Amino acid sequence: MRVCVCVCVCTQVRSDLSNEVRKKVNTLIIIDVHARDIIDTFVRDSIMDAREFAWESQLRFYWERAADDINIRQCTGLFKYGYEFMGLNGRLVITALTDRCYMTLTTALTYRLGGAPAGPAGTGTRGHTHTHTHTTRLSLLCPSYTNHRPQH
Numbered sequence: 001m002r003v004c005v006c007v008c009v010c011t012q013v014r015s016d017l018s019n020e021v022r023k024k025v026n027t028l029i030i031i032d033v034h035a036r037d038i039i040d041t042f043v044r045d046s047i048m049d050a051r052e053f054a055w056e057s058q059l060r061f062y063w064e065r066a067a068d069d070i071n072i073r074q075c076t077g078l079f080k081y082g083y084e085f086m087g088l089n090g091r092l093v094i095t096a097l098t099d100r101c102y103m104t105l106t107t108a109l110t111y112r113l114g115g116a117p118a119g120p121a122g123t124g125t126r127g128h129t130h131t132h133t134h135t136t137r138l139s140l141l142c143p144s145y146t147n148h149r150p151q152h
Contacts, residue, residue, distance in 0.1 A: 023088045034094040059102050074103060077110035 009032075013025045038058060041047075047054045059074045061081065070081035105115045 020088055027088075030093060057099070057103050059099075059106070074106040075110070077106040079106075079109070 009025060009029055013022065013029065017025065042054060045054060049055070056075055059072065062071050062073060063069075064071050072079045072081055101117055105117075108115045
């Protein structure tokens, strides 16, 4: 079933699509590939218990029936889902570094601290931070600290 869905989406992305639909399909592919990679890691490392750090460290979304709302969990953090639409601006790949940044920011926000990821220009630190904070509906000052070099 999963292979069939991937083939269908890959076929669709190669067809003539509007920019909006192409961004949607690309985002779905990126998120699905990341999920597949995480599950492959769980299988490889025999992660069998929801209390293991490998599972706890993932950004997880739960529908809470009693609250009739979505909660986001990661490590010790618990947040209400923000329901904020960020627009369709495309998505960078999700790497192990992205996961670590999300975990660091979530942990900081759990303790009412902030964060300001730094990195080279174009690596997505600011964009991923904005996506994460909008999802969790928490404000975070995110100045852009990048290593710009003068153009000659």
